[in-house]
Amino acid sequence: MRPDTFVDMERGTAWFVRGVDYTSTLLAAGVTAGAVHFLIPSHWPAWVSMVLGMFLGMVVLLVVFMGFSLVAGPFGILMPGMTAAMAAGMVCGMTMTAQKASFVEALTVGALIGLGIAVSFHLYDRSLHGEVSRNGTRRSA
Amino acid sequence: MMELQDHVEKWNKAARTFDWMNRGVERRYGGYKRTLFAKSRGKVMLVAAGTGLDFPLFPPDLDIVAIDFSPAMVERAKLKAAHYHGSLEVMEADVENLEFPDESFDTVATSCTFCSVPDPVRGLKEIHRVLKEDGQMLMFEHVRPGNFLLGAMMDVMTPIVRKAGPELNRPTAANIRRAGFRITREFNIYLDMVKLFEAAK
Numbered sequence: 186m187r188p189d190t191f192v193d194m195e196r197g198t199a200w201f202v203r204g205v206d207y208t209s210t211l212l213a214a215g216v217t218a219g220a221v222h223f224l225i226p227s228h229w230p231a232w233v234s235m236v237l238g239m240f241l242g243m244v245v246l247l248v249v250f251m252g253f254s255l256v257a258g259p260f261g262i263l264m265p266g267m268t269a270a271m272a273a274g275m276v277c278g279m280t281m282t283a284q285k286a287s288f289v290e291a292l293t294v295g296a297l298i299g300l301g302i303a304v305s306f307h308l309y310d311r312s313l314h315g316e317v318s319r320n321g322t323r324r325s326a
Numbered sequence: 327m328m329e330l331q332d333h334v335e336k337w338n339k340a341a342r343t344f345d346w347m348n349r350g351v352e353r354r355y356g357g358y359k360r361t362l363f364a365k366s367r368g369k370v371m372l373v374a375a376g377t378g379l380d381f382p383l384f385p386p387d388l389d390i391v392a393i394d395f396s397p398a399m400v401e402r403a404k405l406k407a408a409h410y411h412g413s414l415e416v417m418e419a420d421v422e423n424l425e426f427p428d429e430s431f432d433t434v435a436t437s438c439t440f441c442s443v444p445d446p447v448r449g450l451k452e453i454h455r456v457l458k459e460d461g462q463m464l465m466f467e468h469v470r471p472g473n474f475l476l477g478a479m480m481d482v483m484t485p486i487v488r489k490a491g492p493e494l495n496r497p498t499a500a501n502i503r504r505a506g507f508r509i510t511r512e513f514n515i516y517l518d519m520v521k522l523f524e525a526a527k
Contacts, residue, residue: 195357202354255347258354260468260516267479310517317512317521 203307205257206265210303211296213249213266214273217242218295221277222288231279238278242270265306269299330420333444334396336490341398344377351438352379358515359383359437359466362522366390366464368432373421373453374439375399378406384435386411391431393419421449429458436465440501441492450505457527463507465523470495472518480519499523 221238229237246266253262273295281291340347360383368389372380375392376399384390392407392414394400400418407414419425422445434453443449453463471477480494487494502509502525511524 198353198357254350256350256353258350260520261354263483264471264476264479264517264519267483306517313514313518314516315514317514317518 202257202261205253206261206307207300207303209249209253209262210265210269210306211299213242213246214269214299214302215292215295216249217245217270217273218277218281218291218298219288220245221274222281222286222291225278227285234278235275236278238274238276239271240274241278242272242274243267246270265302268306269302272302273298330395330444333442337394337396337442338398340490341377341396341402344399344402345379348376348379355466355515355520356383358513358522362464362466362524363435365462365524366433366435367462368458369430370433370435371426371431371453371456373434373436373449374442375403375416376437378403378416380435380437381406381410381414384410384412389413390415392416393421393424395420421452424452424456426456428455429461430456432458432461434461434463436463436467438466438468438492440465440467440498441469441494441496446496446498446501447504450501450507454506454527459527461527463502463523463525465498465502465525466521467496467498467523468492468494468520469498469518476517476519 217238220241221234224241225234225237249266249270250259250262253266276298277291277294281294286294359380363380363384366384366388370384370388370390372384372390372392375381375394378392381392381403390410390413392403394403394416395418397418400416403416407416421439421443434457440446440449457463470480477495484494498521499509499512502523507525507527509523509525511522513522515521
């Protein structure tokens with residue numbers, strides 16, 4: 186190993202933390218969607234449901250974050266988890282409650298939002314990971 | 327605006343659960359830090375050593391001075407220092423007001439430090455003063471992301487998080503330059519948020 190080369194995590198650790206990132210993001214979004222389904226009445230105005238959904242997302246994120254950041258560090262959990270929980274709360278609050286979607290449908294939409302955001306963050310991270318050149322752009326991984 | 331004593335109290339309280347809370351950070355980023363700190367040479371200062379979680383990441387047989395402004399952190403770090411194979415002195419000190427003479431150190435290392443120092447530019451200027459002319463600064467830091475949305479999220483979170491922990495939106499690269507350093511290397515670990523920096527005078 187060249188002394189000036191930063192090594193990535195060992196393969197096992199990398200798989201583990203990536204698994205934790207995906208699981209926590211899916212959970213944050215899925216549980217938020219489930220909570221919105223149970224706690225927000227369908228006759229409430231869409232914008233109120235949307236704001237409450239996002240708030241519920243933050244509460245769910247807090248619990249997920251407290252658990253998962255202890256095993257894989259805070260940032261890989263916080264950024265995608267916050268985005269996913271807020272998006273799931275917003276979408277499910279705004280649309281699903283008014284349409285009286287079933288619990289399974291709400292959970293599926295939440296999980297799909299979580300998966301999409303987890304994949305997006307993964308790809309965004311890989312595009313930024315590595316050396317930064319003098320003008321601030323990525324040079325090489 | 328928090329006074330220095332408030333910051334010290336905050337980190338004194340955090341010392342009780344610090345090792346437990348940082349297990350994930352060490353698992354995820356320990357390898358990067360070990361590679362970075364392997365570059366340490368000569369007399370080394372580790373700034374904001376915390377409870378000494380990073381001591382095993384340094385190569386053996388160095389002459390290290392580890393400082394922290396929290397007495398509770400220093401107390402715990404002293405226990406870990408005993409296991410280091412080399413010279414490792416732990417002392418209570420504030421990076422914004424170092425009592426070391428000019429150009430005392432060959433290497434200064436930081437690990438999630440400048441998210442917590444109350445006045446980061448002042449702290450970095452003090453490091454600049456105590457670092458030798460051909461010295462190096464090695465930093466593992468989290469910073470405000472460049473992405474507009476993610477940066478805004480960190481801005482919203484910071485007032486909540488800072489009550490018990492660090493600031494999440496520090497422009498550390500700009501602060502390093504403001505203190506008179508030249509960044510010789512910058513490496514993104516997670517997004518453009520968790521980074522390694524190498525800097526020289």
